[in-house]
Amino acid sequence: MSSLLSRHAESVFWMARYFERTESLGRIIETQTSFQRGRGDDNGWAWIVALYSDEEAFAKAFPEANSENVIRFYMAHTENPGSIQSSIKSARENARALRPMLSIDMWYQLNDFCNRVFAFSNAELAEVRLSRTCDAIKRGCYAQIGVAENTLYHDETWPFFRLGLFLERADQTSRLLDVRFAQQQTGLATDEGHYDHTFWSILLRAASAYHAYRRVHPRHIDPREVARFLIFDPRLPRSIAYCLSEMQAMIELLRRNFGLRNAGPAAERVEAMIEGLQTASNDDNLLQNLHAFNDWVQSSLILLNDELGKAFFGYAKATEASVTLPAPAAISQTQSQSQTQVAR
Amino acid sequence: MATITALKNPSTVAPLDTYNAGQFYCELLGSPDNRNRHLTALWHRLQQLELLHLRERAADAERELFNLGITFTVYSDRTAIDRILPFDVIPRVITAEDWKTLDRGVKQRIKALNLFLWDVYHDRKILKDGLVPEDLVLGNANYRPEMIGYDPPCGTYIHIGGTDVIRDPRGEFFVLEDNGRTPSGVSYVVENRHLMQRAFPDLMHGFAIESVSEYGTQLGDKLIECAPAGVSEPQIALLSPGVFNSAYFEHVFLAREIGIPLVEGRDLFVDDDKVFMKTVSGPKPVHVIYRRINDEFLDPEAFRPDSALGVKGLMRAVRKGNVTLANAVGTGVADDKAVYAYLPRIIKYYLDEHPVLPNVQTNICREKDGLGYTLDNLDKLVVKPVGESGGYGICVGPKATKAEIDLCRNQLKADPSNYISQPMIELSVCPTLTDQGVEPRHVDLRPFAVTGQETWVLPGGLTRVALKRGSIIVNSSQGGGTKDTWVLKEDNA
Numbered sequence: 001m002s003s004l005l006s007r008h009a010e011s012v013f014w015m016a017r018y019f020e021r022t023e024s025l026g027r028i029i030e031t032q033t034s035f036q037r038g039r040g041d042d043n044g045w046a047w048i049v050a051l052y053s054d055e056e057a058f059a060k061a062f063p064e065a066n067s068e069n070v071i072r073f074y075m076a077h078t079e080n081p082g083s084i085q086s087s088i089k090s091a092r093e094n095a096r097a098l099r100p101m102l103s104i105d106m107w108y109q110l111n112d113f114c115n116r117v118f119a120f121s122n123a124e125l126a127e128v129r130l131s132r133t134c135d136a137i138k139r140g141c142y143a144q145i146g147v148a149e150n151t152l153y154h155d156e157t158w159p160f161f162r163l164g165l166f167l168e169r170a171d172q173t174s175r176l177l178d179v180r181f182a183q184q185q186t187g188l189a190t191d192e193g194h195y196d197h198t199f200w201s202i203l204l205r206a207a208s209a210y211h212a213y214r215r216v217h218p219r220h221i222d223p224r225e226v227a228r229f230l231i232f233d234p235r236l237p238r239s240i241a242y243c244l245s246e247m248q249a250m251i252e253l254l255r256r257n258f259g260l261r262n263a264g265p266a267a268e269r270v271e272a273m274i275e276g277l278q279t280a281s282n283d284d285n286l287l288q289n290l291h292a293f294n295d296w297v298q299s300s301l302i303l304l305n306d307e308l309g310k311a312f313f314g315y316a317k318a319t320e321a322s323v324t325l326p327a328p329a330a331i332s333q334t335q336s337q338s339q340t341q342v343a344r
Numbered sequence: 345m346a347t348i349t350a351l352k353n354p355s356t357v358a359p360l361d362t363y364n365a366g367q368f369y370c371e372l373l374g375s376p377d378n379r380n381r382h383l384t385a386l387w388h389r390l391q392q393l394e395l396l397h398l399r400e401r402a403a404d405a406e407r408e409l410f411n412l413g414i415t416f417t418v419y420s421d422r423t424a425i426d427r428i429l430p431f432d433v434i435p436r437v438i439t440a441e442d443w444k445t446l447d448r449g450v451k452q453r454i455k456a457l458n459l460f461l462w463d464v465y466h467d468r469k470i471l472k473d474g475l476v477p478e479d480l481v482l483g484n485a486n487y488r489p490e491m492i493g494y495d496p497p498c499g500t501y502i503h504i505g506g507t508d509v510i511r512d513p514r515g516e517f518f519v520l521e522d523n524g525r526t527p528s529g530v531s532y533v534v535e536n537r538h539l540m541q542r543a544f545p546d547l548m549h550g551f552a553i554e555s556v557s558e559y560g561t562q563l564g565d566k567l568i569e570c571a572p573a574g575v576s577e578p579q580i581a582l583l584s585p586g587v588f589n590s591a592y593f594e595h596v597f598l599a600r601e602i603g604i605p606l607v608e609g610r611d612l613f614v615d616d617d618k619v620f621m622k623t624v625s626g627p628k629p630v631h632v633i634y635r636r637i638n639d640e641f642l643d644p645e646a647f648r649p650d651s652a653l654g655v656k657g658l659m660r661a662v663r664k665g666n667v668t669l670a671n672a673v674g675t676g677v678a679d680d681k682a683v684y685a686y687l688p689r690i691i692k693y694y695l696d697e698h699p700v701l702p703n704v705q706t707n708i709c710r711e712k713d714g715l716g717y718t719l720d721n722l723d724k725l726v727v728k729p730v731g732e733s734g735g736y737g738i739c740v741g742p743k744a745t746k747a748e749i750d751l752c753r754n755q756l757k758a759d760p761s762n763y764i765s766q767p768m769i770e771l772s773v774c775p776t777l778t779d780q781g782v783e784p785r786h787v788d789l790r791p792f793a794v795t796g797q798e799t800w801v802l803p804g805g806l807t808r809v810a811l812k813r814g815s816i817i818v819n820s821s822q823g824g825g826t827k828d829t830w831v832l833k834e835d836n837a
Binding site: 008 | 610625
């Protein structure tokens with residue numbers, strides 16, 4: 001019988017989510033520095049705000065979506081719960097609640113990383129240095145996840161860590177795939193942009209997937225293939241399919257090795273998503289329907305998060321009304337809010 | 345053995361060359377009239393360290409404490425600020441011989457206090473025999489009627505005790521205070537040692553020092569001894585107020601060292617007078633709770649109804665014998681300032697022994713002699729109201745104005761039983777690294793004792809040091825720091 005406290009399970013799950021969120025945001029911002037390279041204007045940044053549906057909060061904080069403001073809003077604005085500083089701080093608050101369960105190395109690493117992130121100078125946040133700064137964030141998160149992998153005691157705490165990590169990663173990869181849509185919304189890109197090879201290779205690089213893609217598709221960067229690679233490839237650690245299969249394995253681990261019986265609904269939710277992915281892989285117009293697909297992914301992940309909460313974290317049993325989602329083809333256009341969701 | 349003067353090298357300035365402990369007992373050198381304590385080896389070693397080098401290593405050590413998260417947390421608005429307790433790198437050393445006395449003295453006091461608590465919650469013999477005034481105990485705010493007739497396993501109320509000890513200029517130990525509620529600070533004892541072992545292995549090399557690493561296992565064993573009867577594999581949990589508590593690190597430390605879950609009130613619930621914790625696999629029974637929450641917040645049903653930190657129904661589970669709390673509820677009546685004054689009599693009454701560690705001389709103003717002596721010597725004494733804590737209402741005679749003394753006299757006469765008086769205390773000093781070099785700073789000592797069937801005392805204890813020159817206030821809230829405390833296995837340092 002497991003004696004892992006529900007509260008600790010929830011904290012380890014959210015800590016991992018925040019690590020991954022921090023890393024992904026670093027990737028997104030780095031992506032923009034690549035887009036911006038060689039461009040003279042300063043208005044290419046607004047799409048990040050659109051990508052995270054932060055228009056309202058951003059407008060309250062800053063008058064204009066120029067590079068300086070967007071960078072500040074997402075890197076160092078503690079009023080923005082989705083900023084890198086806020087995310088890493090939330091990771092640390094969860095880690096603090098979890099301290100008796102963490103290895104000392106994990107806490108040490110996190111303190112070190114937090115101190116670094118909160119000591120970013122203006123020079124480090126300037127556009128010219130931003131790529132390096134984002135890289136430091138990424139590497140900080142790698143270290144964090146690596147320390148966990150190598151020092152955390154792999155009892156039932158571990159599957160919860162992995163679940164948080166891959167749930168957030170699936171969400172973030174779907175956001176990365178939605179960049180073009182966000183850019184179109186802010187008037188930065190046109191429809192033909194779908195076939196813009198530079199764009200799609202930047203996206204691949206943002207997912208650390210460029211060379212892997214090259215190995216599988218040596219001839220050319222085909223936008224359709226890039227999207228399919230980032231969604232369906234079972235061997236790419238940041239693809240949505242990979243994340244789902246990892247989550248499936250973790251839930252199975254909880255059921256089988258740790259005897260947690262109430263994992264059923266969460267397992268079913270993941271299975272439904274895997275099926276949804278299969279449906280989508282048959283869609284010839286996937287590229288055109290990409291935004292709706294991403295929306296479906298993000299909404300489904302919110303429901304999965306809730307199932308995990310009800311099964312393990314002591315969330316109240318919600319009404320059953322909202323739990324059925326339509327298949328990916330006929331999805332509503334509402335943007336997911338999970339980016340600003342914080343640990344309860 | 346060489347004298348200190350002979351150890352000085354006239355050609356260079358070493359850290360301790362200008363050190364002068366004045367009229368105080370020095371933990372390194374001994375009493376003012378004989379500065380030749382058996383610690384010349386350590387003195388010599390310190391002398392060989394360069395001051396600048398010492399400072400660098402001290403700074404490294406403090407940084408490490410921060411990154412390891414050995415911190416207390418100060419919350420303001422929504423930001424959490426982690427601070428380390430200032431750490432002084434020059435250790436405080438207790439000889440093997442002195443430790444024997446301390447160990448015996450602490451055990452004796454804990455034993456007497458547990459017997460006293462059992463008595464006042466059962467037969468009240470000591471009150472009936474008139475040794476301790478009845479109203480002082482039964483009318484005490486910390487006396488808990490809920491505990492009347494309750495039999496704690498092993499007869500132990502104070503499972504974890506901290507005894508505050510000071511040293512006069514002759515080197516005699518005195519007890520300033522017994523802490524029988526939720527004494528804190530033991531995590532620093534262990535972590536300070538680990539830090540010294542990493543940062544100053546050269547300073548420790550070759551000295552046989554008692555280990556402090558056993559605390560967690562000792563405490564865990566004692567808690568298991570005190571589990572409710574008939575439970576074969578008791579589940580212990582540490583109950584913390586949560587991350588917002590300034591001592592949260594210590595709670596984490598203890599949970600890890602004992603190997604038990606760190607729970608908050610919201611993780612527990614009581615069903616059918618039994619306690620359960622909420623886990624990912626459902627409710628799991630809990631049998632022993634090391635609680636770091638004060639009595640009044642423990643159970644909104646029994647005590648403060650507005651407490652969000654506690655567990656509803658916990659006291660019912662206690663009284664049914666389904667769960668053991670450590671420390672028991674209601675121990676506050678034994679470590680009260682007024683009851684403290686009676687402790688030598690309490691020891692004599694239950695154990696028929698003299699106190700191994702005497703109290704600081706305390707005049708009980710509710711008694712005729714005590715009041716008379718106090719009134720005659722107001723300018724020399726510290727007068728303390730017994731019901732207050734945190735230093736409120738204290739009159740420090742030697743530093744008070746005439747008006748303050750007159751006011752104190754009037755208050756004393758109006759309500760003598762609310763007061764005790766004590767002479768001005770002189771704390772011993774220890775060489776301490778300061779901005780001005782190595783200087784004497786006042787220290788106290790809090791040894792920690794854990795009790796189940798028997799009592800075990802952690803060899804060492806928390807040495808708190810007042811970092812301000814001349815100050816005797818060692819509290820961390822007022823500029824106090826800590827030192828590693830070495831108990832020698834043999835007196836060869």
